[in-house]
Amino acid sequence: MPLGAVRPSPLVEQATERLREQITGGHWPLGTRLPGETTLAKELGVGRSTVREALRALAGAGLVQPRQGAGVFVVATEPVEDWPTRLRRAAVTDVYEVRMALEVHAAHLAATRRTDDDVAVLRAALAERRAASARDDAAFVDADIALHRAVVAAAHNPLLADLFDEFAPTLREGLLDMLDLVRVRDQDPNTGDDTHAALVDAVAGGDPEAATAALRGELEHTSKLLREGEDAAGAE
Incomplete structure (x- = not known):
């Protein structure tokens, strides 16, 4: 033609x-x-x-x-998708499984590499997450992601930080959808505060095992809620 x-x-x-x-x-x-x-x-x-x-x-x-x-x-009849495009097309539960591997390792490194400045940033991020619990879902999710980003930053590995930033937009969208469907904040506006506080304490205290355990528990719980949210959306 x-x-x-x-x-x-x-x-x-x-x-x-x-x-x-x-x-x-x-x-x-x-x-x-x-x-x-x-x-x-x-x-x-x-x-x-x-x-x-x-x-x-x-x-x-x-x-x-x-x-x-x-x-x-x-040499090919279909274009190769770049990483950001693949992330946008991926199911958020799949993204979360990869996120878990990335962040759990980052938390382990953060507990061994954190500086006093890192600890101050983590404490401030936890306080901001608590303050955001009184605001809307978008503000709460943004504060939650900022806290997780601070943990990754404390690992002092720029590639891990870059990977997290690639995930962040997909994570934000998935978390907002999950909160809208599952409504966990209706009963507990500051949902997950205990595990996030434990994570910050473990990193600040230089305890990599406790840090990875706290983060793994938090992400597994959130992953479960995301699956419930997808199931609820599919049932509508």
């Missing part, structure tokens, strides 16, 4: 999408050598530099691969 000329702007994005459609739609099967830049530019009605940028974007998505002296070949 003909490619058809693209609209004037934004050219690179439109050209990339048009070429992507040709690949994912099967017009150019796996292993096919794409037409040259001059041919593609003429069919799309753009300059060769625009085609070059579009092909670079498709290579970044894992769809095509340039081969020196041979051209550009189709």
